[in-house]
Amino acid sequence: MTEPRVRQKLVVIGNGMVGHHFLEQLAAQAEREAFDVTVFAAEPRPAYDRVHLSEYFAGRSADDLALGTLEQYREWGFDLLLNDTAVEIDRENRTVISASGVARQYDRLILATGSYPFVPPIPGGEHEKCFVYRTIEDLDAIRAAASDARVGTVVGGGLLGLEAANALKQLGLQAHVVEFAPGLMSMQLDAGGAQLLQDKIQDLGVTVHTCTATEMIEEVDGRLRMRFKGDRELLTDLIVFSAGIRPEDNLARAAGLEIGERGGIVIDDSCRTSDANIFAIGECALYDNRIFGLVAPGYAMARNTVAQLCGDSASFTGADMSTKLKLLGVQVGSIGDAHGRTEGAAAITFVDEQNGVYKRMITDAHGKKLLGAVLVGDTEDYDQLLQYHLNAIDLPEHPEQLILPAANGAAPTLGAGALPATATICSCHNVSKGQVVDAVGGGCCSLAEVKDSTRASTGCGGCAALLKNVVDEELSALGVEVNNHLCAHFPFTRQELFHILQVEEIKTFAELLAKHGSGRGCEICKPTVASILASLWNEHIHKKPHVGLQDTNDTFMANMQKNGSYSVVPRVPGGEITPDRLIVLGQVAKKYNLYTKITGGQRIDLFGARLEQLPEIWRELIDAGFETGHAYGKSLRTVKSCVGSTWCRFGVQDSVAMALEIENRYKGLRSPHKIKMAVSGCTRECAEAQSKDVGVIATEKGWNLFVCGNGGMRPRHADLFATDIDSETLIKYIDRLLMFYVRTADKLQRTSVWLENLEGGLDYLREVIIDDKLGICAELEAQMANVVGTYQCEWKTAINDPDMLKRFRQFVNSDEADEKIVFVEERSQPRPARQEEIVRIAEPA
Amino acid sequence: MNQVAITRTQWLPICQRSDLVADSGVCALVGDTFSDSAERRSVALFFIPGQETQLYAVDNWDPIAQAGVIARGIVAEVDGELTVSSPLYKHHFRLSDGVCIEDESIRLDVYPAAFDGESVCIAVDKS
Numbered sequence: 001m002t003e004p005r006v007r008q009k010l011v012v013i014g015n016g017m018v019g020h021h022f023l024e025q026l027a028a029q030a031e032r033e034a035f036d037v038t039v040f041a042a043e044p045r046p047a048y049d050r051v052h053l054s055e056y057f058a059g060r061s062a063d064d065l066a067l068g069t070l071e072q073y074r075e076w077g078f079d080l081l082l083n084d085t086a087v088e089i090d091r092e093n094r095t096v097i098s099a100s101g102v103a104r105q106y107d108r109l110i111l112a113t114g115s116y117p118f119v120p121p122i123p124g125g126e127h128e129k130c131f132v133y134r135t136i137e138d139l140d141a142i143r144a145a146a147s148d149a150r151v152g153t154v155v156g157g158g159l160l161g162l163e164a165a166n167a168l169k170q171l172g173l174q175a176h177v178v179e180f181a182p183g184l185m186s187m188q189l190d191a192g193g194a195q196l197l198q199d200k201i202q203d204l205g206v207t208v209h210t211c212t213a214t215e216m217i218e219e220v221d222g223r224l225r226m227r228f229k230g231d232r233e234l235l236t237d238l239i240v241f242s243a244g245i246r247p248e249d250n251l252a253r254a255a256g257l258e259i260g261e262r263g264g265i266v267i268d269d270s271c272r273t274s275d276a277n278i279f280a281i282g283e284c285a286l287y288d289n290r291i292f293g294l295v296a297p298g299y300a301m302a303r304n305t306v307a308q309l310c311g312d313s314a315s316f317t318g319a320d321m322s323t324k325l326k327l328l329g330v331q332v333g334s335i336g337d338a339h340g341r342t343e344g345a346a347a348i349t350f351v352d353e354q355n356g357v358y359k360r361m362i363t364d365a366h367g368k369k370l371l372g373a374v375l376v377g378d379t380e381d382y383d384q385l386l387q388y389h390l391n392a393i394d395l396p397e398h399p400e401q402l403i404l405p406a407a408n409g410a411a412p413t414l415g416a417g418a419l420p421a422t423a424t425i426c427s428c429h430n431v432s433k434g435q436v437v438d439a440v441g442g443g444c445c446s447l448a449e450v451k452d453s454t455r456a457s458t459g460c461g462g463c464a465a466l467l468k469n470v471v472d473e474e475l476s477a478l479g480v481e482v483n484n485h486l487c488a489h490f491p492f493t494r495q496e497l498f499h500i501l502q503v504e505e506i507k508t509f510a511e512l513l514a515k516h517g518s519g520r521g522c523e524i525c526k527p528t529v530a531s532i533l534a535s536l537w538n539e540h541i542h543k544k545p546h547v548g549l550q551d552t553n554d555t556f557m558a559n560m561q562k563n564g565s566y567s568v569v570p571r572v573p574g575g576e577i578t579p580d581r582l583i584v585l586g587q588v589a590k591k592y593n594l595y596t597k598i599t600g601g602q603r604i605d606l607f608g609a610r611l612e613q614l615p616e617i618w619r620e621l622i623d624a625g626f627e628t629g630h631a632y633g634k635s636l637r638t639v640k641s642c643v644g645s646t647w648c649r650f651g652v653q654d655s656v657a658m659a660l661e662i663e664n665r666y667k668g669l670r671s672p673h674k675i676k677m678a679v680s681g682c683t684r685e686c687a688e689a690q691s692k693d694v695g696v697i698a699t700e701k702g703w704n705l706f707v708c709g710n711g712g713m714r715p716r717h718a719d720l721f722a723t724d725i726d727s728e729t730l731i732k733y734i735d736r737l738l739m740f741y742v743r744t745a746d747k748l749q750r751t752s753v754w755l756e757n758l759e760g761g762l763d764y765l766r767e768v769i770i771d772d773k774l775g776i777c778a779e780l781e782a783q784m785a786n787v788v789g790t791y792q793c794e795w796k797t798a799i800n801d802p803d804m805l806k807r808f809r810q811f812v813n814s815d816e817a818d819e820k821i822v823f824v825e826e827r828s829q830p831r832p833a834r835q836e837e838i839v840r841i842a843e844p845a
Numbered sequence: 846m847n848q849v850a851i852t853r854t855q856w857l858p859i860c861q862r863s864d865l866v867a868d869s870g871v872c873a874l875v876g877d878t879f880s881d882s883a884e885r886r887s888v889a890l891f892f893i894p895g896q897e898t899q900l901y902a903v904d905n906w907d908p909i910a911q912a913g914v915i916a917r918g919i920v921a922e923v924d925g926e927l928t929v930s931s932p933l934y935k936h937h938f939r940l941s942d943g944v945c946i947e948d949e950s951i952r953l954d955v956y957p958a959a960f961d962g963e964s965v966c967i968a969v970d971k972s
């Protein structure tokens with residue numbers, strides 16, 4: 001037996017994004033057992049997603065932003081001390097001491113203290129209405145101050161400053177940005193790009209003051225007066241400082257570690273500080289005389305350090321600082337040497353003033369390699385340019401084509417084949433082209449499988465199109481035919497079939513098969529075509545030519561259960577139900593001996609109805625005013641809601657009324673898969689709207705719309721799509737969104753997967769639905785209006801049609817019931833008998 | 846000792862043409878007229894107009910799902926052959942011989958079926 005290893009004592013200072021990533025990576029290693037881990041955290045909660053901090057104002061809660069939870073740390077066996085700042089590092093005794101007096105010894109110490117916002121020394125800058133923008137507490141304070149403010153001013157026109165300005169605007173303030181330099185985002189943009197960005201932002205109602213130095217801040221009549229150099233001034237109600245960040249290096253400095261001239265804890269290739277037992281990672285670390293103010297390089301340092309601790313060799317050699325983002329709705333991209341400071345650098349610039357697009361490429365003296373680029377107003381070329389830059393790929397003969405709009409035909413695109421194996425495809429999860437190729441070689445046959453296995457494109461999703469190219473190219477190199485035909489009978493995708501049916505106004509499956517298909521159809525194409533026909537023409541699903549196309553649940557308008565009996569779910573819009581109707585449900589259930597259960601969608605499910613009982617049950621339900629709930633269809637299920645402002649002291653809008661309106665509008669819409677929705681009356685989000693295909697959350701000013709979320713087997717947090725919109729706009733967007741989904745999704749594709757596979761992702765979806773980029777919104781709305789206008793309760797129609805009712809006979813030649821369907825009692829309700837119980841019942845004891 | 850069994854095919858009328866649903870299935874109860882036992886069977890009848898064979902009769906009991914649901918499946922063509930896709934676990938059973946495409950060791954009983962005027966008849970062997 002080997003001797004038990006002595007456990008190493010590991011202390012981590014700082015539980016921000018990088019500190020957390022470090023621990024998460026460590027926990028995934030087998031060696032984690034070898035460490036006793038203590039974490040000192042100055043903030044009152046475990047690490048959260050600072051990158052998406054601004055979404056806190058758009059309705060995401062602190063819990064939503066959380067990266068780690070206390071339970072998780074407990075599970076990992078790491079001792080996380082919240083709200084306890086480390087105040088001293090005693091290197092002689094290898095001990096860290098905290099503000100609350102805790103002292104912990106270490107063998108290895110990790111500094112992940114991040115950085116703090118720099119507040120320029122301006123007289124009056126410490127006024128209580130002056131804030132910074134870094135933590136959840138900062139945002140709480142800003143929100144509180146904004147409630148009775150009219151004007152808000154950000155000092156600093158960098159990336160974070162503009163984000164803060166956007167937040168102030170969203171809080172309803174008139175926003176100003178004050179920048180000392182001549183242009184915005186001077187770190188990332190050259191003068192031309194900065195000017196265009198400034199014009200665009202001004203158009204959006206944010207006032208920008210460049211070349212402006214603040215000299216003093218003073219209170220006058222309850223407001224703040226900013227005095228600028230040159231005798232100008234500005235009256236504002238609150239100020240947010242965003243004038244850069246400084247590495248949080250005080251502890252390290254006091255402990256005598258080497259510190260850079262302008263701050264930052266000096267580290268080497270292995271992320272070690274000048275004390276070999278102490279590592280520094282994230283924004284507090286200085287490598288090669290640089291601070292990396294982005295999360296990805298910090299993550300790389302964290303991974304590197306975990307490898308070092310576990311005895312693997314690894315080195316950190318710097319990181320690329322290219323960024324692509326959307327600021328106040330303006331797309332901005334910056335790659336490498338954006339300013340062309342490299343010796344001999346040459347530039348190619350494209351400006352389209354009419355459409356507000358600025359693109360600039362920086363090449364080497366020979367025009368062969370891409371050194372950097374600036375994109376404002378249109379970042380479509382970003383991915384491709386970044387690959388040229390990162391992998392030092394030779395530029396094409398006429399490099400300007402890479403940024404010119406495609407005049408006739410497409411611009412030359414960089415084939416996935418041109419990328420080296422080391423090219424990074426997904427920077428969120430650090431997946432290289434080589435890893436994607438290996439995944440395909442190892443048996444992944446589709447984009448979805450590659451995503452699952454490598455995690456590529458499951459972060460921000462920005463690399464989705466590139467990943468698809470690599471996967472497609474690899475698959476075809478392996479001789480796999482990439483074919484997304486619906487089935488053997490139609491050489492088309494669902495989207496193409498939709499188009500054919502619509503354009504040629506085809507009304508039946510037989511006609512479609514004769515014109516565009518072959519053979520006799522199958523269980524894949526029949527229901528798919530039936531669904532498209534219903535979306536387009538909305539005829540009753542039991543109309544003669546459609547009868548044989550439906551899945552059994554649609555055929556009998558109920559959900560088949562394992563023993564061949566059915567469950568019945570009447571619609572209860574918004575989950576609101578009168579006592580009288582509730583009593584009817586109870587009476588019907590009792591009369592037909594049905595098992596009853598409350599569903600997750602705020603309805604009541606009645607189980608165990610025999611086929612021949614369905615019409616009688618529905619006659620009673622319809623007489624009491626119920627309608628079909630479409631639980632059996634690929635269609636809208638329910639719109640869950642909380643009680644909203646009518647009853648709840650926190651509610652800010654009438655969520656039930658909105659849920660009713662939405663549910664009644666879209667009930668009956670046939671779609672590629674089921675659709676779930678919810679409406680919450682405030683940001684407490686009791687209706688769980690962020691896990692639905694369409695989620696609506698009330699705000700003080702209207703509604704926030706979330707899209708393409710999912711619960712169940714493959715949960716996906718919905719994306720925030722639009723904020724503070726009024727009811728009319730909300731309905732308009734949902735109309736368009738649903739119809740666009742119905743038109744373009746694959747068969748049985750939920751909105752979550754649809755969006756993940758949509759080229760261009762959320763931004764593209766916004767362009768289509770909000771900006772009407774494709775010019776189809778009027779058509780989408782008209783189509784939806786048609787579906788809404790032709791709604792019928794399918795069950796009501798059926799029970800009044802003797803021909804349709806004939807279908808609900810168990811036997812066409814007998815009134816007997818199916819003797820194979822047997823129930824036994826459990827917890828005072830019926831349930832299907834198990835096989836061995838049926839035998840026992842058949843053989844009298 | 847030799848046992849000699851003499852069987853005779855009998856055509857039983859079980860329902861009317863108007864009871865059938867084109868391109869889909871219905872279920873009929875066949876009484877205690879079967880040869881080997883008094884067991885009553887549910888038979889699924891599929892009517893595919895315009896084809897060479899228009900009428901198929903197979904057992905309604907799905908041995909995989911253990912439920913009487915075959916008549917409620919979708920008629921599906923797989924590799925040129927007509928099958929029914931069971932509604933519970935979506936296995937395909939060939940209509941011509943009842944064999945399960947996904948697991949050929951499983952098959953449904955099949956019965957010859959034909960129209961006699963407006964009557965639908967199936968054939969059973971009777972001793």
Ligand SMILES: Cc1cc2nc3c(=O)[nH]c(=O)nc-3n(C[C@H](O)[C@H](O)[C@H](O)COP(=O)(O)OP(=O)(O)OC[C@H]3O[C@@H](n4cnc5c(N)ncnc54)[C@H](O)[C@@H]3O)c2cc1C
Pocket residue numbers: 013014015016017018019020040041042043050051052053054084085086087112113114115133134135160163248251281282283284292293294295296298325
């Ligand atoms: C609004 C905003 C938007 C951003 N957007 C982006 C973006 O789009 N892309 C991008 O890449 N980056 C973005 N960033 C930057 C990104 O958030 C940082 O790069 C990242 O958080 C750095 O992680 P870190 O762990 O080094 O520092 P932090 O996340 O700041 O964590 C440091 C932690 O250490 C704690 N700490 C400090 N001293 C002590 C002590 N003595 N004892 C105990 N605890 C201590 C701090 O309280 C803090 O919790 C954004 C930042 C902000 C504020």
